Amino acid sequence: MAARQLLLRRRAAAAAPRWRRGYSSAGAAEYLHRSIVPTMHYQKSLPRLPVPKLEDTIRRYLNAQKPLLNDDQFRKTEELAHRFEKGIGRELHEQLVAQDNQNKHTSYITGPWFDMYLKAREPVVLNFNPFTCFNPDPKSEYNDQLIRATNMIVSALRFMKTFRAGYLEPEVFHLNPKKSDTEIFKKIIRFVPPSLSWFGAYMVNAYPLDMSQYFRLFNSTRLPKLNRDELYTEEKAKHLLVLRNGNFYVFDVIDRDGNILKPSEIQAHLKYILSDNSPAPAFPLGYLSSENRDTWALLRKNLLDNGNEAALQKVDSAVFCLSLDDFPIKDFLHLSHTMLHGDGVNRWFDKSFNLIITKDGTAGLNFEHSWGDGVAVVRFQNEVFKDSTKAPAISPQSQPASVDSSRAVQKLDFKLNDALKAGITKAKQKFDASVEALSLNLIQFHEGGKDFLKQKKVSPDAVAQLAFQMAFLRQYNQTVATYESCSTAAFKHGRTEAIRPASIHTKKCSEAFVREPSKHSTEELQKLIDECSKYHSRLTKEAAMGQGFDRHLFGLRCLALSKGIALPDFYEDQAYAQLNHNIISTSTLASPALQLGGFGPVVSDGFGVAYQVHDDWIGCNISSYPTRNGKEFLQCIYKSLEDIFNVLKGKKISS
Template sequence: MATGALLSFSRFRRGSAARLPPVFAGLQRSYSQDSQYLHRSLVPTMHYQKSLPRLPIPKLEDTIRRYLTAQKPLLDDDQFRKTEQLAINFENGIGRELHGQLVAQDKQNKHTSYISGPWFDMYLGARESVVLNFNPFMVFNPDPKAEYNHQLTRATNMTVSALRFLKTLRAGILEPEIFHLNPSKSDTQAFKKFIRFVPSSLSWFGAYMVNAYPLDMSQYFRLFNSTRLPKLNKDELFTNENERHLLVLRNGNFYVFDVIDRDGNIVKPSEIQAHLKWILSDNSPIPAHPLACLTSENRNTWATLRQNLLDSGNEEALGKVDSAIFCLCLDDFPLEDLNHLSHTMLHGDGINRWYDKSFNLILAQDGTAAIHFEHSWGDGVAVLRFQNEVFKDSTQSPAITPQSQPAPVDSATAVQKLNFTLNNALKKGIAKAKQNFDATVKTLTLKTFQFERGGKEALKKQKLSPDAVAQLAFQMAFLQQYGQTVPTYESCSTAAFKHGRTETIRPASIYTKACSEAFVRRSSKHSAAELRQMIAECSKYHNQLTKEAAMGQGFDRHLYGLLCLAESSGTPLPGFYQDQAYAQINYNILSTSTLSSIAVNMGGFGPVVPDGFGVAYGVHDNWIGCNVSAYPSRNVEEFLQCVHKSLEDIFNVLEGKQVSN
């Protein structure tokens, strides 16, 4: 495949604290008890969980102030006055009552966060297909040792590393997830030896004293043996930690075999290799009615068809799919370029993915690997940590080498091929699902882009936030292309709090609007120094918004929590929520997200509205990368040209040059 420059981004703003060494020795570990685990943490995995701080509910007046500030660049004066009045009435009336109820409810549920329940309900209650609408993907970097990127070798090594992660997590010896502000003090053996004896109820405070912030790990158990089950009106999350088998999809055919033995040990890597080799050599054609397509359907349609499947004698086979440790997808075609890679990992052909599994580990024919994950159960922090660890372990301590021979085992007996009984209604449902899927993905454009003039290093020298500059470029680009400033979403993890999920950063501000107009419209001539000052103001304000969001002090989740309470009361919705401006700010034309990791090559997701852009991006040391998606109502290629022009203009100003026309 064409690799080009490597991109690194996803739907989430905060990356994992795990640090991976830049050089990989590629030493094969001996198959011993130690090879069952990634590592043995001195500090128990969930040591900090009990004492994590609770997600704060912002003051209502702060939320309303932040909301109105975010509305300012999106509304004209008359619209803003109307929205401002509705917001003031809400704050002084029904909003105060709802806020009081939310605070009281939160006090009665100290084991969780005020947003956790509503957020699960929001995801599980959505009836749209999970494909394109919710599930993102992240591509692994290639193994630094080229010969290890062979499909069978890499699939075996990544499967074993994933199982080591599972065993390390369940044994409670996976290193806790911590954001270290001062690693020289907090990420040391001495500190770990001390903190493990501090009671769990106080451990967070011990970490805080040395500028370390443990992150919520409550989602991690859903990584394995988990599936989202379609149900009418609201889906359910299912997990069965007792099962020991792996699900493998190839050409739309389903295979299962045990990867954990009866004693709880990982099956010998040479046996896993043998079983995967057998699956790769199976000549079974694509089924006439590929069942996996159903997981791409509208959730109510899929729920009805699933019940039909169960009633038709498929309960045992479906149970194997739902309870499998994870789904390994082996693809049989070469990847052509980065755009083809994005399409393959974001949606594929609908036949060789089980989109409802907590994650699919996808291995292309050339050994390119990616994680495609279902979003309701958790966020990027857990998935990225898993991806980092699997990459590190499979490259530093691979279970097999390219020279390893598969074990002489009878794979035809050990591997079970799942067969499903399909009646006419199911066959018709599968055909319709495939038809819908093909029609939808055909309309999606995905394009990658690299700006190689500069990145993080140059921007930090200028004392500017790299993320703020990227976001400013998107605002400038959209204004240049469409002449508007539109609602923009950037996701920020609130995993520093117990059961935190995400908060929204609102990058479209009065500062980015003024700066964008100064660059794009050029109505009044600004000097390079004045433009430089405007960029600095954008950066400063974006930093403030980011810190507020990470500390649970945005406005989006608070207002959503109050909305859920208002809806459950059965009374008419407050005028504040009926305001067109509220609907508009939640209709995110620009949905953006970023992360950086040495394990991740690139990532992406679909637009969240039909006429929106999905912008996955990464600001690297010396370049900036984007992977942008859109449906036909938006022109991706033109948008990326405008992003390039915007970044050129910004860098010209920072270097004291004239802005190009």
């Protein structure tokens, strides 16, 4: 009996997760942490994304149209909108609500939103994939390509294992952290059944967020198919994909027991890849992932038919793609170009994300957008940054393991026929032309930030958005369709909603600042800023609560098309098309792990505006094509911010 108990004890010890060992009692070789509350504890009881009332949607839609149209245009749009609301729109709305009630496991926007991304035929690079860039490691000697790559891989794998084991701390938005972000609360809430857990959090002003996208972070890729792409995930795969100089390498990072490979072995394999002097392939396969999706789908079929099935399977199922670039970063502009598109040779744009690490240890992510949004990606980056800097797996003194990397690392070989070679050549030409047409420009405004604006009781985000409106008016003498992304992750399978920052308030305020500042007293200008702030805060709150209008109208349009109903006149209105031609497309992500982010313009005559409002400064990263002057737009943004801050400080402004 004693021998049997001893055997059972040994088995239990062997099966016990290795998180008990490691850099602290709670941390681990295998896991980032072990949450008291299971990762998906709240998922079942998350509230469902509401379908807004049709009359509210039409009212909000018309409010967004007001600053963009003259009186005659607005009257026509108003008439079409009200006719839609009383007629076919009402029928479609009722059908959408009924359909939503039959699909309580998801949200009404999930299907149409996946379709929107996956049916798009434009290349993902510049059109969809954004980038975010990590801050450097605070310890400068760790900003070495081999050291940082090893540490980030280990931290990423810890994140993956922590998530899959259900140990990752659930994503919760705490309005009162002193009550809800405590050990006592967690110990209580874990015993509340998952079907009721959200309500328990809500009682203490905490809002759990949807985590349904997280599983697509790893072992996932977007597969090109004719008409509509597919998302593919293979969680059993244990290997990493590494790209260097356009060459593809794979090696296992998870062993047969499901444990992370020793960091010294990962380091040895990366060192082996970095010392490989193979030239770049004459026909780099990476370019294909930057192609038009139908073109790429046909070329992929050719690749499969030409004996590349096993190699492509390795690419598609890899845990993620690590891109090792052979050059250091010169400045922020060079950094943005590197992370947003690179040279096209050393990326696989279809992977859920590429972790890009340059020669000097600068790291960033370029991620495919159809599978998920910023909430999941930023959480991943925060955890990886924190873990790799606070508890690095290796140090500058660490020696790579004495292993035979030439046997562990497999270099993928692709068999190319003439049609594939011609396809790659053409993809390269298109990629080069797109990148050549793209301009990126950055500014940092150091005369104030979040702290000062909050002190003046105005919304920091509203001020940034007001500055963009003022800048465009100053540069082009007009107000145009503007889009700001807002997460609806507070709801089950929520994605994003649009905030429409161009309003009658921002238009009035911008005109006062740009056209006739001398006619207004400082107090009057302050009042105009305050009105913009209040209205923008209301729009933001509505959007976050699923009470915007864009997704609702989009859902109704998709429903009409799916049922073969002729598109209602409302959608044929020039004003509707104009509102959805987002000339100023904006997005902001704030995190202590990130120093920069960016994306391409969503229309050829637009600006892609990535911005961050920090405690004492504001940063903007602007993308544009030749039809727009991004550098001048940034100068106008700077002038607008200067004027706004001066007015808030009680100073007079000059024209």
